[in-house]
Amino acid sequence: MSRFGKVCISLAALAAMTSVARADITVGFVTSLSGAGSSIGIPYGRGIAAAFAYRSEVAGQKIKLIQLDDASDPSAATRNARKLAEEEKVDILIGTATAPSTIAMAAVASELKVPFIAISPIQPTADPNNQWAIAIPQPAPLLVKVVADRMKRDGVKKVGYIGFSDAWGDLVYNGAKAAESRGDIEVVTNERYARTDTSVTGQILKVAAARPDGVLDGGSATQGALPLLALAERGYKGKIYGTTALVNPDFVRVGGKAAEGILVSTGPVIVADQLPDGHFSKALSAAFREAFLKANAVPSTDGFSGYSFDAWLVMLDAVPRALKSAQPGSPEFRTELRNALLSTKEVPGVHAVYNFKPGATHGVDERSLVMVQLKNGTWTYAP
Secondary structure, three states, X not given: OOHHHHHHHHHHHHHHHHHHHOOOEEEEEEEOOOOOOHHHHHHHHHHHHHHHHHXXXXXXXXXXXXXXXXXXXXXXXXXXXXXXXXXXXXXXXXXXXXXXXXXXXXXXXXXHOOOEEEOOOOOOOOOHHHOOEEEOOOOHHHHHHHHHHHHHHHOOOEEEEEEEOOHHHHHHHXXXXXXXXXXXOEEOOOEEEOOOOOOOHHHHHHHHHXXXXXXXXXXOOHHHHHHHHHHHHOOOOOEEEEEHHHOOHHHHHHHHHHHOOOEEEEOHHHHHHHOOOOOHHXXXXXXXXXXXXXXXXXXXXXXXXXXXXXXXHHHHHHHHHHHOOOOOOOHHHHHHHHHHHOOOOOEEOOOOEEOOOOOOOEOOOHHHOEEEEEEOOEEEEOX
């Protein structure tokens, strides 16, 4: 072979290597832009837009983002996850807006061996050796523990519970029962309602009949306001508590005066400007809000969008480690990225400082939560 021919082959090989090295990292994102979960899903979508505006490449690799709507339907979430994994060949999945749909996506991720970052709560992994999912949100037991600590401080002993009749309602109720087992509170009711219900009068009558010192709301967003409206109609004067799932503009709008004074545990991003200087979330939250405004042309007023943003930060931290052993677009890269996610150490976000390891689906501690109170329609730091 001539010298010229050898040079051409070498250049071709170099071009091929360069093409592989510059392959996009493809992210499949699912949220609920329609359906019962859209009041949460739309903020999640805005959060991922902010994340992409904040940083759209990592370690010299461009990031390609594909977003799909699951219409708040677990079956659609399953189909979307399969489409993204099998047809679009994404390197990682992120989603979605409701706990049932997120659990459905986690099952697909495990089956198809695609790393998955959940932005709604999921159950801890049953098999650490086949773990493909991690979860960004604070787990319900931790959310409720912080609330129970506040209840104890407030002198609340008997707690009436009302929440969704789905996985999220179960997670919050189980957190309340865990607090009861520690002797912090006594849970005197377990009333449930569907996300599509328009009234909870019957359930609230049962809660009121138990004469609780306080009520724990295990709903979220718009539908989470229904118990408060019903309690207000009956003149309930006790304290009301909730979790970060209620930190949503639609909850504040629908709840109105009935929501005034509710105390919830949530991520520090909600009151970042009220936090002391040096807090891990303060500077990042300012960057997040700037990117959010740039991407969405409206300011950030919720907590859900921050979970999408933090999922992106955790992914950005993991990608360089995965690239040391494999290239995007390959099964090997999916595996290495999974391994990298499960070796996340002290990565700060707007909600938490994240640490993950095999067997640990959730990676946050009490640094991830503050108590806030709704005053005059605004969430206020309530340390």
